[in-house]
Every structure is written in structure tokens, then in C-alpha cells.
Amino acid sequence: MTAHRVTVEGLSLRVGAFALREVAFTVAANEILVILGASGAGKTLLLETIAGFNRPDRGRISIDGEDVTAAPPEARRIGFMFQDYALFPHLTVAQNVAFGRRFAPPGTDAEPVGALLERLGVEHLAARKPGRLSGGEKQRVALARALAAAPRLFLFDEPLAALDARTRDSLRRELREFLRRAAVPAVYVTHDQAEALALADTIAVMREGSFAQVGSPSAIFNTPVDAAVASFVGVETVIEGRIVQVSDGVACIAVDGVLLHAAGATPPMDTRVLACIRPEDVALARQPQRDSSVRNQFAARVVATEAAGPLFKIVLDCGFPLVAYVSKQSYLELGLANGGEVVASVKATAVHLIAR
Amino acid sequence: MSASASAAVRGRYHPRGLALAFALASALLLAFIVLPLAQLYASQSEASLAHVAAMAEVRSAILLSLAAALATTACAGLLGVPLAYLLARTKFPGKPVVEAIVDLPLAVPHTVVGIALLFVFGRTGIVGAPLEAWTGLKFWGTAAGVIIAMLYVSVPYAVNAARIGLESVDERLEKVGRTLGAGRWAVFLRVTLPLGARGILTGLALTFARSISEFGAVIVLTYYPMTAPVKIYDLFLQSGLGDSSAMAALFLAITLSLFIASRYLFRERREPGSASAR
Numbered sequence: 223m224t225a226h227r228v229t230v231e232g233l234s235l236r237v238g239a240f241a242l243r244e245v246a247f248t249v250a251a252n253e254i255l256v257i258l259g260a261s262g263a264g265k266t267l268l269l270e271t272i273a274g275f276n277r278p279d280r281g282r283i284s285i286d287g288e289d290v291t292a293a294p295p296e297a298r299r300i301g302f303m304f305q306d307y308a309l310f311p312h313l314t315v316a317q318n319v320a321f322g323r324r325f326a327p328p329g330t331d332a333e334p335v336g337a338l339l340e341r342l343g344v345e346h347l348a349a350r351k352p353g354r355l356s357g358g359e360k361q362r363v364a365l366a367r368a369l370a371a372a373p374r375l376f377l378f379d380e381p382l383a384a385l386d387a388r389t390r391d392s393l394r395r396e397l398r399e400f401l402r403r404a405a406v407p408a409v410y411v412t413h414d415q416a417e418a419l420a421l422a423d424t425i426a427v428m429r430e431g432s433f434a435q436v437g438s439p440s441a442i443f444n445t446p447v448d449a450a451v452a453s454f455v456g457v458e459t460v461i462e463g464r465i466v467q468v469s470d471g472v473a474c475i476a477v478d479g480v481l482l483h484a485a486g487a488t489p490p491m492d493t494r495v496l497a498c499i500r501p502e503d504v505a506l507a508r509q510p511q512r513d514s515s516v517r518n519q520f521a522a523r524v525v526a527t528e529a530a531g532p533l534f535k536i537v538l539d540c541g542f543p544l545v546a547y548v549s550k551q552s553y554l555e556l557g558l559a560n561g562g563e564v565v566a567s568v569k570a571t572a573v574h575l576i577a578r
Numbered sequence: 579m580s581a582s583a584s585a586a587v588r589g590r591y592h593p594r595g596l597a598l599a600f601a602l603a604s605a606l607l608l609a610f611i612v613l614p615l616a617q618l619y620a621s622q623s624e625a626s627l628a629h630v631a632a633m634a635e636v637r638s639a640i641l642l643s644l645a646a647a648l649a650t651t652a653c654a655g656l657l658g659v660p661l662a663y664l665l666a667r668t669k670f671p672g673k674p675v676v677e678a679i680v681d682l683p684l685a686v687p688h689t690v691v692g693i694a695l696l697f698v699f700g701r702t703g704i705v706g707a708p709l710e711a712w713t714g715l716k717f718w719g720t721a722a723g724v725i726i727a728m729l730y731v732s733v734p735y736a737v738n739a740a741r742i743g744l745e746s747v748d749e750r751l752e753k754v755g756r757t758l759g760a761g762r763w764a765v766f767l768r769v770t771l772p773l774g775a776r777g778i779l780t781g782l783a784l785t786f787a788r789s790i791s792e793f794g795a796v797i798v799l800t801y802y803p804m805t806a807p808v809k810i811y812d813l814f815l816q817s818g819l820g821d822s823s824a825m826a827a828l829f830l831a832i833t834l835s836l837f838i839a840s841r842y843l844f845r846e847r848r849e850p851g852s853a854s855a856r
């Protein structure tokens with residue numbers, strides 16, 4: 223299989239009062255770009271423009287170096303995943319997949335229908351109509367159908383938004399596994415921060431038709447470019463690290479030379495992870511608590527303080543950036559000021575890991 | 579709480595009052611529809627039915643009605659579905675005018691339709707005259723005339739029902755079809771048309787029913803060869819209620835059974851698997 227690559231440059235399109243402005247990105251095979259934005263930010267319009275349903279006013283879309291800006295959707299070889307996956311209700315699972323195969327351009331390297339059904343583990347559903355399939359089965363059938371047409375890019379338009387939280391988590395994991403192995407770049411649109419964290423190699427925060435910030439998940443969450451991005455993504459600390467030890471259900475994560483402990487569901491050794499810590503789970507003190515059961519204690523320097531409603535938001539540097547919320551009382555007692563030294567502690571159970 | 583309590587005291591509460599009143603009105607209406615037809619059958623003897631069924635003119639009139647209505651339905655489908663698709667899927671200036679034009683035949687008296695059609699398709703009509711000169715095709719006193727008359731009065735049913743059927747097709751399915759490599763034609767034929775089929779077929783069934791029952795427009799354009807409604811009228815004029823009501827009963831039996839069969843075939847089916855889909 224060829225490794226595909228998609229580049230979008232200076233994409234602009236005005237539709238009524240709304241406009242996409244100067245959208246640009248590159249996604250390579252095995253990469254997932256998550257476009258994160260509130261509804262009305264223009265995410266769906268952008269995806270449908272990339273897919274060829276709208277002709278941009280300006281800009282260029284190229285796939286594997288070939289300019290497809292003027293090509294109709296059927297000539298682009300893009301696998302488009304709608305919410306709930308939009309399987310053809312009048313066709314069986316096998317016929318759904320065969321639909322993609324039938325129109326695949328000759329000479330493409332897509333697998334035959336039977337092999338695709340088997341690869342995605344849905345061969346037992348071949349004769350069923352999509353109506354009563356579960357969310358997971360629909361996802362697998364839709365992926366098989368898209369693969370049958372030998373796609374060079376996957377576009378996902380909030381495919382999991384209609385599902386309950388638990389199903390969503392497991393389908394997200396499955397999708398991520400799938401996209402890791404497919405040699406096809408993916409652009410995934412969502413309004414859900416957790417979804418972005420779980421899937422993204424790169425996150426683009428979209429606002430009013432353009433990208434406000436593009437970067438790694440930790441960069442977006444820890445160093446938002448402006449207040450609007452910050453308030454949209456929330457103030458959770460997101461740190462990239464690698465699991466270096468697992469014992470008794472506690473994982474040890476190396477983060478920029480500092481060790482962080484996390485309890486709960488622990489990925490295996492050497493997994494790259496995102497460690498997420500909510501600001502209300504960070505406790506601050508003057509001195510280290512020697513007799514404490516809290517596993518994570520870091521000497522930290524106060525970088526910034528700001529009033530946030532009834533609380534104070536404290537930005538710390540403890541080898542990695544960390545955000546804490548403290549009450550006004552603690553704020554005064556600890557005498558927190560920029561440059562001040564404190565000890566930040568976080569329970570291992572409060573560190574939430576997302577495997578990458 | 580006190581407000582609802584006093585309301586209950588003031589007006590006595592009949593939970594079944596509305597349902598009973600509406601059921602009574604409905605029963606009256608249904609009886610009004612069914613009773614005349616039932617009475618038409620009740621007044622026939624086997625002998626009188628057999629008598630008209632044996633008449634060659636009666637048989638050829640019924641056959642002409644069936645054939646012409648079928649041809650009309652085919653024309654309405656071929657010409658009506660594209661218009662229905664445009665109305666269902668596109669916005670264009672003047673769309674309300676187009677919608678009004680589609681419904682126009684419903685508002686024109688059928689004898690008026692016949693006369694108006696004569697101006698276009700008659701021997702000296704603007705289409706009829708050149709067409710007869712070039713191809714010999716005549717619309718006056720021919721089966722072609724019957725079809726033209728039937729088409730004019732029945733086409734709104736085909737277009738409107740097909741439009742509703744096509745509007746019900748999720749546009750995302752069409753978009754998915756395109757991204758899977760199918761062009762517009764392929765998506766229309768493989769996605770839109772099969773998914774909108776029930777609406778289209780319902781429309782065509784109505785078109786057929788409307789066509790086969792048409793009298794006014796047909797008789798102005800084409801008295802001979804006679805369609806079944808025209809022949810029934812002809813028998814009525816010649817020999818009163820006897821033979822005409824017998825033929826009416828015979829013809830009705832055929833059209834009603836077709837009507838019921840189509841209702842059964844195009845009924846809303848709950849596909850196994852789609853019940854809990856949404």
C-alpha cells in the first residue's frame with residue numbers, strides 16, 4: 223500500500239454570512255488530525271469542502287501531490303464517515319461494502335469484499351441489513367465499505383456523537399487502532415475535548431471558520447494561544463510521557479525527567495501516554511507531607527496566579543506545566559505569588575492516562 | 579390545584595366524549611363512501627354481469643382503459659420523477675410557481691382539460707397538426723388521445739408523491755455514495771431511487787387509479803375508441819341503468835382489486851432489522 227498524504231493550503235470559502243478563512247494543514251499516513259471546535263465553527267463545511275461537495279473560493283487541496291481542488295467527490299477517493307456512519311439501509315452489509323468496491327478505480331489496491339469483511343470481523347453479518355447493527359458493528363462495516371473504495375484520506379464528521387459514553391470510549395479506541403495500521407491519513411472533526419485527546423496526533427482548534435491554534439494535544443491544552451482557546455479546551459493539565467514501570471496497578475510515567483504515578487487502568491510498559499490532571503485535584507502546601515499517602519509530590523514554582531470565579535487558578539512549573547485551583551483561604555495562607563516555591567501533590571488515582 | 583379542581587366541577591369530565599363523537603363522524607363518512615359501491619354490487623344478478631361480460635365492446639373498452647392507464651402511468655413516472663427530484667433536492671428561483679403549475683390540473687374541470695388539450699393536440703392543434711403531418715400520430719379519436727387526457731389529470735399525483743418519497747431519502751447517503759466513487763447518475767439509480775421507491779410507487783399507483791377513472795377529459799378528446807367509463811356512459815344513454823350498472827360493477831371489480839393489490843404491495847413494511855434503528 224502506498225502511504226498517502228494530504229495537503230490543504232489557504233482554503234477559503236464564503237457561504238452566506240459564514241466563511242472558511244485560510245485553512246491550511248498537512249496530514250500524513252497513520253496520522254490523525256483532530257479539528258476541535260464548537261458547533262457553528264465551520265467544521266462540517268470544511269470537511270465537505272475537502273470531500274469536494276463545495277468548490278472553495280481560494281486555496282488548494284492536494285492528495286499525494288495531485289491537485290484535486292476541482293475534482294468531483296467521486297474522483298477524490300476520500301472515505302467520508304458521517305455521524306452514525308450512514309450505511310445504506312436498503313443494502314445488506316456485504317452489498318454496502320461491495321458498493322465501494324464497484325466504483326473503485328481500476329488498478330487500485332483495495333482488498334476484495336470478503337477479505338475486508340473478514341479483516342474487520344463482520345463477515346458473520348454479511349447478509350444482514352444495517353438497521354439493527356450495534357454502534358461498533360456499524361463502525362466496522364462503514365470502515366470496510368470505505369476501504370473497499372481504496373481511500374487516500376479518511377474524513378470523520380463526529381461519527382460517535384450519537385452514542386452513549388461507554389460505547390463511544392471503546393469505539394474510539396478501536397478506531398484509533400484501526401487508523402494506526404491503515405496507511406491512510408485521517409481528519410476527525412469533534413466538539414468533544416476528550417475525543418480530541420484520545421485520538422489526535424495533532425489538534426487544530428477551529429473558531430469562526432479558521433484555525434485558532436494547531437499543535438500537539440499537550441501544547442493545545444497547556445499553552446493555549448489565547449483566552450478563547452483556553453476557555454474552550456478547559457484548564458486540564460495534559461502531559462506527554464512514557465510508562466517506565468508498572469507494579470500493583472500503579473504505573474510510573476516519565477515526564478521530562480520527572481516521575482509521575484498513576485493508579486487505575488494502566489497501559490502496558492513503554493506505552494506513550496497522555497497524563498491528564500484536573501486542576502481541582504492538585505493540592506498545594508508549603509512543605510512536603512512526609513507521612514502522606516499521596517504518591518505524587520513535586521517541588522513547584524508559581525508561574526502565574528489569577529482569580530477564577532470563587533477560586534484562584536495557579537499555574538505552576540514543576541518540571542512540566544501544572545494548573546491548580548485553590549480556595550481564596552489557601553491562596554492567602556500560602557502567600558502564593560509569582561516566583562514563590564510550593565509543593566504540589568496529586569493522588570495517583572487523580573492522574574488519568576490516555577494511551578497513544 | 580384549586581383551579582383544576584373547580585374546572586372539573588364546572589364542566590363534567592367525559593374522557594370518551596371526543597373519541598365517540600369523532601368515531602361517529604368517521605363511521606358516517608366511511609359508510610357514505612362504501613355504501614353506494616356495495617349497493618351497486620348488491621343490485622347485480624349473475625346473469626346481467628355475464629351478459630355484459632360477453633359483449634365484445636365492453637371487453638375492448640375495459641382493455642383499452644387498462645392499457646391506456648398503464649401507458650399513462652409509465653409516462654408519468656418517466657417525466658414526473660425527474661421533476662419530483664428537482665423539487666425535492668434543489669432550490670431555484672420560481673420554485674413556488676413550478677409547484678403551483680404541478681398542482682394546476684387538480685383545479686381545472688376535466689371537460690375544460692379536454693377542450694384545452696384539443697387546442698394543442700387536436701387535428702388543428704399546435705402540436706397535433708405538425709405531429710400528424712410528420713408521423714401520422716393522431717390524438718383525436720385514438721388511444722394516444724386517451725393517454726394524453728389521462729396524463730394531464732393524473733400527473734400531479736405522480737409528482738407530489740414521488741417528491742415526498744425522494745425528500746425522505748437522507749442526503750448523507752447520497753454524499754457517502756459520491757465519496758465511494760459513484761457519480762451523480764449512479765448515486766441516483768443505486769441510492770436515491772431505491773430508497774425513494776415506496777413514495778414513487780405510491781404516486782404511480784395513484785396515477786394509475788386516477789387515470790383509469792378519468793371520464794371528462796377523455797370523452798372530449800376521444801369518444802371512440804371507448805374507454806370503460808365512456809362505454810358505461812354510452813350504455814346508460816342507450817339502455818338505462820340495467821347494462822350500464824352491470825358493466826360499472828364489472829369494471830369496478832377490476833379496478834378495485836388492482837387498487838387493493840397496490841395498497842398491499844406498497845404498504846409501509848417494517849423491515850426486519852429497521853424497527854429499532856432510530
